[in-house]
Amino acid sequence: xxxxxxxxxxxxxxxxxxxxETGQPQALSYAGIASMEAYPASGxxxxxxxxxxxxxxxxxVHDNHLDExxxxxxxxxxxxxxxxxxxxxxxxxxxxxxxTGESSTLNIYWLLVVLLGFNFLSMLLWxxxxxxxxxxxxSGIAAQLAxxxxxxxxxRETNSTGTLAARAWWETCLSGRVGRWRISMLTHQFWLVxxxxxxxxxxxxxxxxxxxxxxxxxxxxxxxLPELTRLLGIPMQHIGLAVPDGQQIAAxxxxxxxxxxxxxxxxAEFLVGALIVYGLLPRLILMLLAFFMLKLSxxxxxxxxxxxxxxxxxxxxxxxEFVTSVIDHDPGMVKESPEPITxxxxxxxxxxxxxxVGIELDSHAIxxxxxxxxENVADQKTFIRVSEMLKKSKGALVIGVSAHRLPDRGVQxxxxxxxxxxSGQVWLMLLQSSPVIPVAESRRQAxxxxxxxxxxxxxxxxx
Amino acid sequence: MxxxxxxxxxxxxxxxxxxxxxxxVGHTNTGKTSLIRxxxxxxxxxKVDDAAGTTRHVERATIFAGSEAVLNLHDTPGIEDVYxxxxxLQVIAARNKRCTQSELLEKFVAATPLHDPLEQEAKVIxxxxxxxxxxxxxxxxxxxxxxYLIEIEILxxxxxxxxxxxxxxxxxxxxxxxWRKKLAAxxxxxxxELDTVAFAFEAEKRLYQxxxxxxxxxxxxLQRLIDHRARVWNQLCMSxxxxxxxxxxxxxxxxxxxxxxxxxxxxxxxxxxxxxxxxQAEQHCLADLLKMFNFTDKDIELQKIPVQNGYxxxxxxxxxxxxxxxxxxxxxxxxxxxxxxxxxxxxxxLSLGAASMLGALAGTGWSTFRRYGKEIQAKxxxxxxxxxxxxxxxxxxxxxxxxxxxxxxxxxxxxxxDQVSQQPERGELPDGWQQIVDMxxxxxxxxxxxxxxxxxxxxxxxxxxRLVDALLRNPVL
Numbered sequence: 001x002x003x004x005x006x007x008x009x010x011x012x013x014x015x016x017x018x019x020x021e022t023g024q025p026q027a028l029s030y031a032g033i034a035s036m037e038a039y040p041a042s043g044x045x046x047x048x049x050x051x052x053x054x055x056x057x058x059x060x061v062h063d064n065h066l067d068e069x070x071x072x073x074x075x076x077x078x079x080x081x082x083x084x085x086x087x088x089x090x091x092x093x094x095x096x097x098x099x100t101g102e103s104s105t106l107n108i109y110w111l112l113v114v115l116l117g118f119n120f121l122s123m124l125l126w127x128x129x130x131x132x133x134x135x136x137x138x139s140g141i142a143a144q145l146a147x148x149x150x151x152x153x154x155x156r157e158t159n160s161t162g163t164l165a166a167r168a169w170w171e172t173c174l175s176g177r178v179g180r181w182r183i184s185m186l187t188h189q190f191w192l193v194x195x196x197x198x199x200x201x202x203x204x205x206x207x208x209x210x211x212x213x214x215x216x217x218x219x220x221x222x223x224x225l226p227e228l229t230r231l232l233g234i235p236m237q238h239i240g241l242a243v244p245d246g247q248q249i250a251a252x253x254x255x256x257x258x259x260x261x262x263x264x265x266x267x268a269e270f271l272v273g274a275l276i277v278y279g280l281l282p283r284l285i286l287m288l289l290a291f292f293m294l295k296l297s298x299x300x301x302x303x304x305x306x307x308x309x310x311x312x313x314x315x316x317x318x319x320x321e322f323v324t325s326v327i328d329h330d331p332g333m334v335k336e337s338p339e340p341i342t343x344x345x346x347x348x349x350x351x352x353x354x355x356x357v358g359i360e361l362d363s364h365a366i367x368x369x370x371x372x373x374x375e376n377v378a379d380q381k382t383f384i385r386v387s388e389m390l391k392k393s394k395g396a397l398v399i400g401v402s403a404h405r406l407p408d409r410g411v412q413x414x415x416x417x418x419x420x421x422x423s424g425q426v427w428l429m430l431l432q433s434s435p436v437i438p439v440a441e442s443r444r445q446a447x448x449x450x451x452x453x454x455x456x457x458x459x460x461x462x463x
Numbered sequence: 464m465x466x467x468x469x470x471x472x473x474x475x476x477x478x479x480x481x482x483x484x485x486x487x488v489g490h491t492n493t494g495k496t497s498l499i500r501x502x503x504x505x506x507x508x509x510k511v512d513d514a515a516g517t518t519r520h521v522e523r524a525t526i527f528a529g530s531e532a533v534l535n536l537h538d539t540p541g542i543e544d545v546y547x548x549x550x551x552l553q554v555i556a557a558r559n560k561r562c563t564q565s566e567l568l569e570k571f572v573a574a575t576p577l578h579d580p581l582e583q584e585a586k587v588i589x590x591x592x593x594x595x596x597x598x599x600x601x602x603x604x605x606x607x608x609x610x611y612l613i614e615i616e617i618l619x620x621x622x623x624x625x626x627x628x629x630x631x632x633x634x635x636x637x638x639x640x641x642w643r644k645k646l647a648a649x650x651x652x653x654x655x656e657l658d659t660v661a662f663a664f665e666a667e668k669r670l671y672q673x674x675x676x677x678x679x680x681x682x683x684x685l686q687r688l689i690d691h692r693a694r695v696w697n698q699l700c701m702s703x704x705x706x707x708x709x710x711x712x713x714x715x716x717x718x719x720x721x722x723x724x725x726x727x728x729x730x731x732x733x734x735x736x737x738x739x740x741x742x743q744a745e746q747h748c749l750a751d752l753l754k755m756f757n758f759t760d761k762d763i764e765l766q767k768i769p770v771q772n773g774y775x776x777x778x779x780x781x782x783x784x785x786x787x788x789x790x791x792x793x794x795x796x797x798x799x800x801x802x803x804x805x806x807x808x809x810x811x812x813l814s815l816g817a818a819s820m821l822g823a824l825a826g827t828g829w830s831t832f833r834r835y836g837k838e839i840q841a842k843x844x845x846x847x848x849x850x851x852x853x854x855x856x857x858x859x860x861x862x863x864x865x866x867x868x869x870x871x872x873x874x875x876x877x878x879x880x881d882q883v884s885q886q887p888e889r890g891e892l893p894d895g896w897q898q899i900v901d902m903x904x905x906x907x908x909x910x911x912x913x914x915x916x917x918x919x920x921x922x923x924x925x926x927x928x929r930l931v932d933a934l935l936r937n938p939v940l
Binding site for chain 1: 491492508513514515516520522524525527537541543544545547580589590605606609610698699701703706709755757
């Protein structure tokens with residue numbers, strides 16, 4: 001789906017509001033957005049809905065002064081991150097100092113193991129963790145601490161809006177795909193700072209002190225370490241760093257004697273080069289990768305708009321999926337509600353020998369005892385037959401209708417035409433059905449108005 | 464709130480195939496406007512009243528699939544005096560012997576002045592002549608009268624495909640059969656039951672499919688509409704079921720702490736707090752569901768469900784409610800006497816049923832301890848909690864499921880619900896209900912989503928999924 005890219009921070013804000021509104025709806029004032037629901041947007045798309053949601057969130061945040069509360073978790077995370085990086089710098093420096101020690105000879109491979117070994121191990125773990133999707137491996141202890149600590153502290157606070165906002169931030173920014181890459185980035189930053197600090201301290205030490213570089217092995221074959229040096233040196237030579245040659249390496253074997261400044265500087269360059277090529281550079285690349293992946297996953301992040309919370313909002317913020325218009329107006333639109341007709345008492349003089357007919361009755365209509373329906377007008381044929389009967393008779397007419405059915409103009413015209421043919425009185429009888437169908441008062445009124453229109457007096461309506 | 468926007472309808476219809484024009488016609492008060500409301504799933508369209516001639520103009524609703532306009536539905540006034548219409552047409556026919564049937568209708572429309580008694584009928588015929596397909600709405604509760612058949616005959620003169628729509632079919636099967644037989648005499652077989660009160664989404668789909676089969680030109684566009692509507696509908700039902708699952712989980716997980724001394728005043732005030740919490744949670748859920756399905760709390764009274772004006776009328780803890788849902792009242796009454804209606808007393812965090820299970824598991828060592836460690840600790844300390852008892856939970860679930868069923872099968876037409884029967888419907892609990900309840904009770908933190916831990920989310924979503932599947936009656940895979 002091609003969507004307009006929304007700022008990830010806006011989406012996080014939406015999620016934070018969702019948590020607050022579901023957890024503590026009474027904590028917010030909705031006065032400012034009350035008018036929004038009255039003017040639903042007319043777009044029907046996902047993008048339009050998101051736009052509306054963001055607009056609503058903006059107002060809600062502004063009206064309730066939530067800005068600070070919502071930004072707090074991120075600030076906390078950044079602060080914790082800074083502390084962790086500071087810690088990394090201290091650790092890196094200490095490691096370098098520790099590895100060089102007091103002596104004036106440095107075991108070159110031991111130094112590399114101390115400075116790069118842990119880094120390499122952690123990088124390996126990260127790679128395994130990220131490719132097998134094991135959160136515990138890919139995120140370092142320090143980074144995990146940075147994520148966990150602020151929220152443990154936050155949890156204890158009494159201000160629950162803040163807790164909810166923090167929880168939402170944690171869920172969106174530190175868990176799932178986004179969280180994985182954010183934490184990865186912090187891990188890489190940690191090691192980068194560690195290595196930089198270590199290298200910095202090492203360079204400072206080498207500037208101020210004179211070190212002899214030696215190597216030696218007990219278990220490994222004699223030529224393994226010189227061979228390793230040569231292999232490690234290949235990429236360094238490409239970027240123009242000096243690497244000790246075979247002679248220089250041989251001269252640096254423990255116990256080989258005094259070193260000259262050329263050998264020393266060759267080893268020093270080799271050391272710094274190894275730190276850059278095998279420590280800093282991979283970390284930098286991984287950090288950039290993590291940064292890129294973080295941005296990508298933030299870009300791809302979509303809130304679950306099918307959560308009940310969003311569905312409910314959708315109903316109120318977005319217009320229905322239709323538009324309406326009147327295309328053939330009613331000229332006599334002003335239709336005042338008719339005055340209710342008061343029911344009159346039935347006349348006591350019920351006509352004897354009246355002609356009894358029904359209009360559109362079904363088999364369920366019940367006539368009162370003593371009255372027998374002579375004809376049921378259900379079509380044109382029966383209507384003509386009844387008309388003929390009426391023309392011949394001189395007596396009254398009793399018209400039975402089903403009280404629960406709605407009289408229409410057609411029925412009204414039919415009754416009026418029958419009534420004009422009668423010389424005697426006309427009675428309208430509202431019949432009940434079996435089984436009983438309840439008759440609403442409005443329905444009764446409709447029959448009374450029909451009677452009025454057909455000039456049947458109200459006291460001639462029997463029900 | 465109605466948003467009138469003729470412009471957008473106009474711009475979208477500028478595509479190669481003009482929009483499908485559907486006229487909804489029928490005798491007065493058969494539910495034409497209700498049908499459109501149901502199709503739009505909104506009570507905002509037109510005016511519905513239990514009287515003749517409520518709709519006196521032709522109103523159009525343009526339906527969209529996403530942002531693509533698909534069709535125009537036209538609500539027309541009801542036909543009331545078909546005999547007069549027939550007479551008028553016969554007069555016109557006698558004067559214009561060489562005209563075709565539809566030309567006669569055109570002449571009738573042109574010759575009917577504004578305040579003529581047949582003005583409403585003229586509006587209907589005018590719209591029929593402008594439309595591609597007619598939906599003829601029939602109230603099956605009405606006797607099959609000659610006048611209705613004449614209506615069909617006159618509408619047939621327009622030479623447009625017509626689909627009869629049977630309304631109010633829910634409790635009137637015999638009448639429906641009678642109508643079907645009568646229509647067969649007109650060679651009309653392709654009818655459709657679409658009860659605007661007891662509405663099912665399937666019926667809407669079938670309606671569009673019928674139109675598809677009649678009008679090939681509009682096939683793909685209608686298919687897009689069907690797919691879109693199905694997607695939206697499924698997601699809506701899914702969201703609603705998730706909301707209910709959330710309610711059930713919150714309720715089961717809820718614990719009210721009571722003092723260690725067994726003072727009855729302490730217990731009963733905790734019981735009141737618990738009952739209030741559950742009531743409120745249920746009420747919130749109801750409000751959310753009504754909003755989701757686009758019912759305002761005023762315009763419905765759900766059939767056989769004690770909901771009025773958006774509130775539950777029958778208290779969850781009222782005596783007799785359990786029985787109404789066919790649940791066992793004996794056990795609940797017994798526990799109720801101890802703590803309060805609908806309350807279970809948990810000592811050490813385990814309900815009595817689970818306590819015996821604990822005994823069985825006690826021998827299995829460390830894994831048991833890790834799982835039940837906290838509970839055992841609580842048991843040793845004598846901590847006591849109040850929680851909602853099994854019967855009330857079952858009742859809550861059944862009530863919500865019934866509510867969801869009604870919401871999913873209800874048109875936006877009904878102003879007044881037919882109180883068909885007061886017979887309770889015995890519902891079914893989801894498979895492994897007791898297991899779900901036990902699991903939730905032992906993880907009280909799941910009730911509040913902000914305390915959910917990463918390692919729990921899988922189990923949590925599994926339980927949610929089981930509840931949602933049961934609510935929507937999805938087959939268990």
